[in-house]
Amino acid sequence: MDAAQWLADDEPIVGVVDPGTDAASPSGTDIAATIEATVPDLGGSIAAESVAEILSGDPSLFVAIGETGLIAVARRAPDVPVLPVGSVPGIESVAETDVADAFTALADGDAIERRRPLLGVAGPGTDDRRRALFDVTLVTNEPARISEYAVESRDDAVAQFRADGVVVATPAGSHGYASAVDAPRLSPAIDAVAVAPIAPFTTATRRWVLPHSDLVLSVERDEGDVRLLADGEPIDTVLPGERAVVDADGRLTTIVVPGISTRA
Template sequence: MSESKSTLIFANLNKDDAGHAAQIVQAELEQNGWHTEILAFRGSISEYPDFDRYSLIVSLGGDGTLLYAARFAGPRGIPILPINLGTLGFIAANRMETWAVTFEHWQKGALDPSRRLMLQSYAYRGKKILHKGIALNDIVVSSESGARMIRMCLSINRECFGYYRADGLIVSTPTGSTAYNLAAGGPALHPEISALIINPICPFTLASRPLVIPASNCIDIEIDETKKAGALLISDGHIVANLEKGDVIRIRKYEKSAFLIVPSGNAFFSALRTKLGWSGDNDA
């Protein structure tokens, strides 16, 4: 990470008014003495800048834009200021009306970035590496066909835990716990807890339940059987590899963390209440 006050704005043009919003953010940052560049894209970046030149990345879009930015910022220790232009924006907690206050508090040293655990995954076919990557939300092994289950062997710390016949398995970080994991019946974890969630997707037996394990544990998933379904490896919502019988996916806590500049205090619990409707029963 650069020591200079240099910012890269990730502007997701698939979001309405992202281009105009990027200009507003750029003007505000430059008034505060930051050199700012805008990287506008649709879907993915076509040309990669020298990320080491930047000391701050602003993600302008939704949670997906933030996850994409974390792929580049995480390994370099660059903090991310996420600004939500989407509909939910659970992780990207700042909005256009409020981001400048959060930024000012961080710039003055009154706000520490929220440290988020990331995952590193490897997919092996024998000795061949099919994929190597990092994720902020989750790693998913999924059936390629929604109509057919796959059979997987789950090992924790190199010891076989058991076999799952299901539509797939989710390995989620606390940050990702409120995404696919929650929709699949898993628990919501505070984003700064050091833990991982292993959650089967629509398992064949009701005895297969979500597990919460220490983040230091190592997870291996071997594809035991796919029949005619085929299997996919999905990292933060993006398909990264096609899998077949005998392939092994190794998932570990990544050695570095993502740092998010988000409002302090009870922002997570506020989001549960206001965005997910977890406000309890008024008549209780």
């Protein structure tokens, strides 16, 4: 882990990604106002636009508000560190009320970087490849409509089962939705994914820890539309006999401020 340096004399640009429509957080803190009041005092400037627009301005740092903001940054996999703000399951983040203190710590060099693995997946009917920081899922479009799925890892058959779906989670994602379907929780120190059926027809169905590359999900029998999603965003519909390949696809560097960042 490298020290995350905030070089004020280099006039850093801070890109703020806040997908919310209300600037006030649930705790009542106006995060945008706090950042606007803090960053210029440390010699930096702020860009509050889309991720693509911020990247075109060569930012030094991203600030991602909440899980949705962090997902938006991760999809671009920028070569720029990101400071998560707000509660984000599986990721150390800064509380809204501690943003000013976190920036002061960054200015003093009192922060570390952690590289989070990303997954990449494309639907069988599209070349639109998406990245996922938390999870990739195959799931029936209608609740309680069981289909049959197969999982294959590096050309070896792992399992075939009937369920509402199947989830593939990164170490960060294993603390979120995947934990609700009893997927194993993973340490961020390993390059692996947790794979689990969603509402399996047979309760004895197993869960697995598998390598995070060359993983194949397929639909063997379809009793309802099956969708492929990356971090909750629909990508494609998967038909019986079609396959979705999940691979490692880069990493996202997040900033952790000791004594300030906490994990939900």
